[in-house]
Amino acid sequence: MKKVQKAAFYGAVFLLCIIPLFVFLWMFMTGLKTQADNLAIPPKIFFTPTMQNFKSVFDQGHFFKYLGNSAIVALFSVGIALLLGLPASYGIAKYRMRKIGLVLLVARMVPFISYLIPWFIIFRALGLVDTYISLITTHLIITLPFVIWIMVNFFEGVPASLEEAALIDGCSPLQAFVKILIPVVRNGIFTASVLSFIFSWNQFLFSLILSGNRTMTVPVAVFQFISYEEINWGGLAAAATVITVPPLIMTVFVQKYMIKGLTSGAVKG
């Protein structure tokens, strides 16, 4: 009897796992099918896969350039967020400046469109629309508070004695921070970087308005495909697969902290 129960449980878990996977499988399968196979009714489960759609995604439409744009914007906005956010989160953790957490929480509640309107007006006046500067600046709105949220938790977990010992040994506070504390929280830095990279990569609204032909990021590029490739499902699905694979791979490396990272901001404060 126990065995039957166990088998039923595993069966149910298996069915449950199909739900998150199904959409990705469907996306990938559609990308591997020819146009004729994609239009077939009933849909073909067994088909001869073709790489043609993936090939044409990379051949036409500057897709590499868009991938590069997304990577540049994400890397810079994460890098600057670390540069500013690491000392800040250390300061917040050390001096218990919890009220700043509240500011960050409110910043998260503000609709992105509220940031976009003023920034659009300013960048337009300065002639900075369709530059990396405008995209990196706005993506910093996402990455900076996020890095601080995560890193405050990690710095709070470091025993104060560690830093005191460094100070007694003659380190300045800055030296102690760079040489002693940063290496201790490197797991946190990795998690914060990867998670904020994912958020920047996935960002759509800012890039929709502030990017142009030169700086277009991949979510916007894929969205543009939709309007003139309406029925080319294979090509669209291949493009969608290509942009969503990097965040999924990164997730594997930060899975342990991801949920904590996504919640810490809203729960603390």
Added chain:
Amino acid sequence: MRRNEKYWFTLPALTVIGIIVVFPLTYNIYMGLHSWFVAGGASPRWVGLNNYVKIMKDPRFWNSMRVTFLFSIGALVLETLLGTSLALFLNREFRGKNLVKLLFLFPIASTPVAVSLIWGMMYNYDLGIINIAIQALGFEPQLWLASPKMVIPSLIFADAWQWTPLILLIVLANLESLPTDPFESAKVDGAHIFQVIRYITLPMIQPAIVAAAMIRSIDAIKTFDMIYVMTQGGPDIASENLNLYIFQTGFSYFRMGAASSLAIILFTIVLAVNVLLAITRKSGDLS
């Protein structure tokens, strides 16, 4: 010198946050009191609270409020119920548990534009897998995204696919951290599994559920990507939530003053909902 030391670490970040976050918000409040057609040559014109007066009489605003409300409540209730139930179901030791958790992280991490695109295909009337599947089961095909009646439930369903896992994983993490004693003594007292859940488990995880709901409510009320990619607010304006309406006002009609005042209203709603949820949370901490 020592007293000021703490600001040396936080000041650079706070200055930047001031510039990129606080300034735009202030500018929004200011711009919301002006009328400005940004595509023309004219400069902003002071109109006081006139934008807000006009908004209150604007049927399209009230439509967007209705859509925002229905979508957010529907998504929040569905995702919280489903996520909590599934977390209770998965809360035991079994082989492959970490893999299951990883699989449920994938929808959360995936690019909204990409998954919305695929959901759009699956909802397609002629070729979508959903209509093909329900026809095979003997039901009538539905105009999922093209019918004013079905479009909001369809969007809620796609949203639930992406975000139920967040609630599930938050609640599950909380369940795993609970002390075991109360459950053991309940077992000794001969309590039924449903009694245990109702009187012991749920009260203990209530703060975590509310915290998860807070995070979801912030994002659900502000949903943009999924709706914009799947329907662009259509058919007509049947799925145009407040965020999409602001976007159209600002970036299709270039009425920046009106868009700013609408954005202030949206922010106020998100803030109010979270204050309400924070009050119901009483106490407790997730981490």
